[in-house]
Each structure stands twice: as C-alpha cells, then as structure tokens.
Amino acid sequence: MSAGTIVKAVGVKDEGELQRRLFKHEFFILKAHGDAQRTGNGVILTERDYREILYRQRAYQHLLTGMFSMFSIVFVGASMNDPEMRLLLNYIADAYPQDSGPNHYAVMAKEEITSVEQERWFKDLKVQLIPISKDDDYAELTEFLVALRAAAT
Template sequence: MAFNSSQIPSELIDSIKNGKGGIYVGAGLSQSVGLPSWKGLLEELIKLVESVSFKPNDDFIEGIRQLIEVPDKFLTAAQELKDFLQDDFRKFIIDRFADKCPAPGDVHKIIVRLPFKFILTTNYDTLIENAYVQEIQRQAKVYTFKDSADVAYDLWNGTSFILKAHGDANKAQQGIILTEKDYRQILFQERGYQSVLQSIFTTKTILFVGSSMTDPELKLLLSFIHSSFHGGGPTHYALISKESINPVEAESWRKNFNIRIIPYDPKDAHIEVFEFLKEIEKVVCT
C-alpha cells in the first residue's frame, strides 16, 4: 500500500509548490544502493590503514576498532584515521565514492524530479547528480562549501542546485569534511558558507530523508543550525524510522531545531521513504 498522502504535512506541500522547499539527503539513501554506512566507512578506512607501507602499531588499530563500536565516538575514530592516512584518504574518497560509485536508485531519481529549489547532502558520492543527468537530461549545478558565492546567487535567483555540504568526491582536492574538527574549521574560515547555511535554514523549508538520530554528519549540521538562529525560522520536517525515535527525542528536535518528525515503518528496505516521496510527486506535480 502506498504511503497515505494525508500523513504529509500540508505546510510541506505548500512550501514545495511555492518554491520554498529543499531536501536534505542523508547517508541512508546511499546505503540503499550499496555504499557503506558510517561504521562501514570507518571499517574500510581501517583496512586501508592496514594495507599502507607505514603501518601503525597494533595498539592504534585496536583502539580504533574499539571506538567504532560506539556511535558517539565515530568522529574521534574518523579524525585519527584521516590524520594517519593523509593523501591516501583523499584518494580513497575519489575511488570509493566517485570512480566506483554505483548507479542511482529509484529514490534518487524521484528526488531529482521533484521541484525542490535545492538538494542539500552531506554525502560525498555522485548518486544525485548522476540521477539528475538520467532524469532531467542535463548536468546539475553542483556546489560545495567552497562555492558560497555561487550558492548565494542561485538562492537569490531561485535557480535549482545541489549543495554537497561536506565535500564532493569529484572535487576531493577542495577538501572533505569527515570530522568535527573539519567542520569547525570550514565554519571559521568560510564565512560566506556560514552565511549561506544560515540563509537556507532560515528562509526555506527542508525535508530530511535518509538520516537517523545517530548520524554524525547530521549532528554536525544540526549543531550549527541551533547555534545560528536558536530555533527561529520555518518549520522543517524529517522522515525518520519509527524504530529509531521516541517522543522525547522528537520533541527535542522540534524545540531545538524546528524539525518536526514524521515517523515511518522501515520494513521492506525502507520502501515507505520512496512511497512518501512518490505521494509528494503526485500532489505537487499534477
């Protein structure tokens, strides 16, 4: 049975129809086509560490393995792995998320067909822009945190774009945001980017898909939102598995980030995420 369109907030539909809606695409949608989860990414980086010429001592490897068993310590593990690998890390990102990126799934294709004014993602892969070429038959405008002037221009003019907030595997030489230290640095050094994020979250309604409450990259972004406008601005919406949220957490997101949780059933490989987006397409594109 398709997701009941009556469960989709009318305010969300109105914002999309009026050109004020954007979508945040989290790592869950990349996992759906075979790319690694956060823990899976860290495990692949550990294997890379073990394969390089100058291996660390066994205590380092064991310490990292212990860290990745605790989601709250993913960022610490990521920092240590990135520091050790240095340029090998950049090469890994290009190979894993660009050169060997899998084909986009149906959920990516429907996202690019919907009339969102922008697609915001913390994923490094090329799934969204590849889906855009397949569905729209032309290249998408793709920006990173280095392109704040272009993002601001397109926001002002209402031109659609993709913003890869933590970096792009195709532009890995610009930098890849993996750790809390990375994120603090770009917000301190890239003032234009800081202004762009503030503008996005205070003037547009955003639908979050493909994320959970424990996603480190989403936590980094939400911490910025909270510090930027202290709960002001429009209401945002997050499609979250009902198995990963409880009423207290949902209320916390509402109070701290102006994000209203829309719970869904994760059975059948999260098919309700696709059905939810399909229902939006029926309502706003007909």
C-alpha cells in the first residue's frame, strides 16, 4: 500500500467484497455497524439488528469467524463493551485454544481502563488494549494510525 492509497471501507452487507478482500489479503476497514451513507446497506444499531446479522446471515458469521481466527483485528472507535462484540470474541476464545490464532488490539482512552482490565482483556479474549490519552484531542490516535498504516505497507 503506497502513501497515496485510499483504504477501502467495506460494510457488513458487502459479503462478496469482504470475502474477496480477505481471500486476496487486502487491507480494508470493516464498518461493522453498516454505512448510513450507502442506500440499501442499512445501519445496525439494535440488539435485534445484531441478532439478525450474526445468526441469520451465515456468510457474514463465517467471514467474521475467519477474520478473527486468522488475522489480527485492530479496533478503533469501537465500544469494547458492545454485547455482540463481546459475544463474538467469547465465541472465538471458546472455539480455539488460547495459545493459537492471532492477538487482537483495541485503542482505548487510558483514562477509562485499569491495569486489571487490560490484563483480563488479553488473558480472556486475546485483545491487547492500546491506551491513548484524551489530551490534545486524541493526538496519540493520529500517531497510532500513521504507524499502523506504515506497518501495513
């Protein structure tokens, strides 16, 4: 990926595009709650919406399981207390041995997490919390995203 490359965002209802990008190992951003700017793509907000996408849309369920079990996922701007996210992470943790598969990462405000929480997230779900400060309008987040982009090239 070159410095001028635009990273493609893929919505939850773009199963074909998501599968193609995973197969080709292409970097992308998953809009796990849908895309309000795309007609017909819908937005996933309620618990009922989550159940529909996770339990009734098998392709999406299998793609998510594959993503989480084969690739490191970086959560930015996601609530790690989202019940459906926790359900998925617990499902993956229960389905595979703890010492297998990739680690995942979540960028979170350091003012909102404790060292005990950091330890539990990693030990229970293989999610390493990356603490950033709210100071300077999350300036550290920009630095992190620039470094992540550089690492992906």
